[in-house]
Amino acid sequence: MEVHVAARPADYRPAIDHTRFLAVPEAGPDDRIDVGVLFVGAGPAGLAGAIRMAQLLETAPHVKERLGDVPVAVIEKGKYPGAHLVSGAVVNPVAFRTLFPDLPDSALPFRCPVPREALYLLTERGAIRSPLMPPTMRNDGNQVASLSEVARWLGARAEGLGVTLLAENAATEALVLDGAVRGVVTGDKGRGRDGTPQANFEPGVEVRAAATVIAEGSAGHLASALKHHFGLAGRNPQVYALGVKEVWDVARPLDRVIHTMGWPLRWGKAAAEFGGSFIYPLGGRQVSLGL
Numbered sequence: 198m199e200v201h202v203a204a205r206p207a208d209y210r211p212a213i214d215h216t217r218f219l220a221v222p223e224a225g226p227d228d229r230i231d232v233g234v235l236f237v238g239a240g241p242a243g244l245a246g247a248i249r250m251a252q253l254l255e256t257a258p259h260v261k262e263r264l265g266d267v268p269v270a271v272i273e274k275g276k277y278p279g280a281h282l283v284s285g286a287v288v289n290p291v292a293f294r295t296l297f298p299d300l301p302d303s304a305l306p307f308r309c310p311v312p313r314e315a316l317y318l319l320t321e322r323g324a325i326r327s328p329l330m331p332p333t334m335r336n337d338g339n340q341v342a343s344l345s346e347v348a349r350w351l352g353a354r355a356e357g358l359g360v361t362l363l364a365e366n367a368a369t370e371a372l373v374l375d376g377a378v379r380g381v382v383t384g385d386k387g388r389g390r391d392g393t394p395q396a397n398f399e400p401g402v403e404v405r406a407a408a409t410v411i412a413e414g415s416a417g418h419l420a421s422a423l424k425h426h427f428g429l430a431g432r433n434p435q436v437y438a439l440g441v442k443e444v445w446d447v448a449r450p451l452d453r454v455i456h457t458m459g460w461p462l463r464w465g466k467a468a469a470e471f472g473g474s475f476i477y478p479l480g481g482r483q484v485s486l487g488l
């Protein structure tokens with residue numbers, strides 16, 4: 198007998214003590230890193246913000262000087278920008294053109310323009326092509342990209358503008374004093390599985406900043422803690438979905454961007470399942486496929 202149970206992971210979230218992720222600054226000048234503007238997270242948001250900040254500071258040298266030896270920094274837990282990003286993405290290039298007005302589209306980090314597109318309704322045994330394309334799914338003029346490559350490219354651009362990248366450093370606590378965020382504390386490195394310090398142990402360090410921008414992506418633990426602490430939960434909360442994504446080599450190059458609805462998700466209020474899948478051509482015989 199097959200039994201279907203609708204369950205939302207959000208209904209089974211473990212209770213979290215958000216104060217665990219907040220700390221009061223205490224390190225003296227010799228035991229901490231001081232930066233001007235600190236971006237937490239080297240995804241597209243953090244890197245675009247850091248790049249724009251560096252561009253603006255070029256036009257305001259007196260402000261840049263006040264921000265010290267490291268005017269703009271980005272802290273990233275991955276080994277390099279993009280190391281922890283998995284999205285095989287169809288990207289609207291407008292933000293890239295705005296950020297880099299002097300670069301032609303051919304210099305931007307995209308695999309190929311969206312060639313054609315199709316929407317299918319899947320059933321357990323077949324696929325019905327939709328004659329209509331909902332406006333939110335139209336991608337005319339957009340580009341196919343690997344988000345990991347995009348972040349690596351943005352990281353190199355940021356460094357070219359003098360931004361300091363602190364990769365392989367997780368921001369584990371936000372520093373809060375007198376009603377303001379003062380930076381972050383990085384996590385210890387070199388602890389064994391049971392938490393004991395190993396030969397390569399390095400304790401975490403305070404990174405103090407004049408301004409801190411939290412760009413952790415979805416479900417960031419510092420963003421959640423700060424939202425609780427400062428009462429920032431608004432009317433437009435972040436929403437999440439679970440997904441699976443893989444990159445495949447296929448027999449023939451795919452000539453279109455494909456989105457699907459229906460199977461294996463179930464219809465009806467009782468199932469409460471919403472979503473779909475995508476197959477994007479990545480150039481050559483590679484496709485990015487996700488559900």
Ligand SMILES: Cc1cc2nc3c(=O)[nH]c(=O)nc-3n(C[C@H](O)[C@H](O)[C@H](O)COP(=O)(O)OP(=O)(O)OC[C@H]3O[C@@H](n4cnc5c(N)ncnc54)[C@H](O)[C@@H]3O)c2cc1C
Nearest residue numbers: 238239240241242243273274281284286287367368413414
């Ligand atoms: C499977 C999939 C497919 C998608 N497809 C598309 C698409 O086709 N088109 C589209 O436009 N968007 C797509 N998206 C959404 C897109 O990827 C996100 O909107 C985008 O990545 C958000 O950027 P971000 O910089 O806010 O966060 P992220 O890209 O999540 O980057 C956050 C970065 O911060 C780092 N970080 C997080 N917390 C910390 C911390 N405490 N300390 C240090 N570093 C930290 C992470 O390692 C990561 O590098 C897709 C997403 C997924 C998962």
